[in-house]
Amino acid sequence: MNRKATLFFLIGSIVMAALIPLAVIADRRYERTDIPRIAIIPDMDKMPYLKPERSSDLFADHRGMRPHIPGTMAREDFIFDNMAEQRAHPNNWKKDHVVLSNGKQFQRVMYGQVLTNGQASFINHIPIPVTRRLIARGEEQFDIFCAPCHGYNGQGNGTVNIYDSELRAEGESREAGTWVQPSNLTLIGVQALPDGGIYDVVTNGIAAMAAYKDQIPVVDRWAIVSYVRVLGLSQKKVPAYRLPATVRTELTNRK
Numbered sequence: 081m082n083r084k085a086t087l088f089f090l091i092g093s094i095v096m097a098a099l100i101p102l103a104v105i106a107d108r109r110y111e112r113t114d115i116p117r118i119a120i121i122p123d124m125d126k127m128p129y130l131k132p133e134r135s136s137d138l139f140a141d142h143r144g145m146r147p148h149i150p151g152t153m154a155r156e157d158f159i160f161d162n163m164a165e166q167r168a169h170p171n172n173w174k175k176d177h178v179v180l181s182n183g184k185q186f187q188r189v190m191y192g193q194v195l196t197n198g199q200a201s202f203i204n205h206i207p208i209p210v211t212r213r214l215i216a217r218g219e220e221q222f223d224i225f226c227a228p229c230h231g232y233n234g235q236g237n238g239t240v241n242i243y244d245s246e247l248r249a250e251g252e253s254r255e256a257g258t259w260v261q262p263s264n265l266t267l268i269g270v271q272a273l274p275d276g277g278i279y280d281v282v283t284n285g286i287a288a289m290a291a292y293k294d295q296i297p298v299v300d301r302w303a304i305v306s307y308v309r310v311l312g313l314s315q316k317k318v319p320a321y322r323l324p325a326t327v328r329t330e331l332t333n334r335k
């Protein structure tokens with residue numbers, strides 16, 4: 081071999097050798113392996129964190145995902161509920177709902193209950209000011225969340241119930257034996273409940289009815305309660321003598 085060829089061979093070898101690490105790195109980047117990668121700067125790659133639905137030896141029951149501690153609530157429940165409310169009513173937040181920033185009041189709002197001598201009972205009255213705006217919001221939210229079952233007038237014959245009746249008439253309802261007609265919200269059975277009781281039904285559901293706490297924020301739930309009252313009062317039978325004289329005359333003349 082002459083000198084030129086030797087030099088060529090030498091440089092060629094060096095270049096080839098220099099490529100080996102790059103090839104190894106490229107290979108490592110794409111291969112799948114159980115062996116942990118070599119971390120030159122480990123940062124916070126290896127942390128004893130929990131993945132959803134995995135077990136953990138840290139806790140006696142080996143459940144990685146922890147249940148709620150009884151008697152407590154997640155901070156976000158409060159923050160998110162209020163953020164949603166603030167976004168929905170940027171203008172009346174301060175005016176109508178300041179009461180929510182009071183921790184004690186908030187707890188009542190959240191659960192629809194008050195503690196009297198350590199005994200929890202439903203609060204009788206909606207714990208935030210019932211304004212025209214709150215009721216209007218309640219109507220809107222009722223029409224969205226409740227009317228499909230309970231009907232726009234609250235009498236328990238919403239679209240879903242009508243559909244079920246039609247299926248039954250055609251003998252097609254597969255759930256024929258299990259369908260429960262939604263309650264008539266205008267009757268005494270529901271209207272006699274304290275405000276906190278109706279709030280509790282919306283929050284936690286009851287028997288065949290599902291809970292709406294995850295869909296409807298706190299203040300909207302109270303707004304809905306106010307509208308359930310409106311439905312009750314507006315459909316209540318009033319004895320004729322209790323009507324204002326002008327209305328009585330008008331009705332008599334109409335006959």
Ligand code: HEC
Pocket residue numbers: 222225226227228229230240260261262263265269270278281282286287288289290292304308
């Ligand atoms: C998917 C259908 C459905 C929707 C939506 C629904 N409900 Fe109901 N609701 C029912 C049924 C069914 C019952 C009767 C439960 C039973 O007796 O098993 C009921 C019962 C009730 C009761 C009566 C509880 C009692 O003590 O008798 C109230 C109050 C009520 N619902 C309010 C609401 C409000 C307010 C909303 C809207 C946030 C709502 N519901 C949405 C189906 C529904």
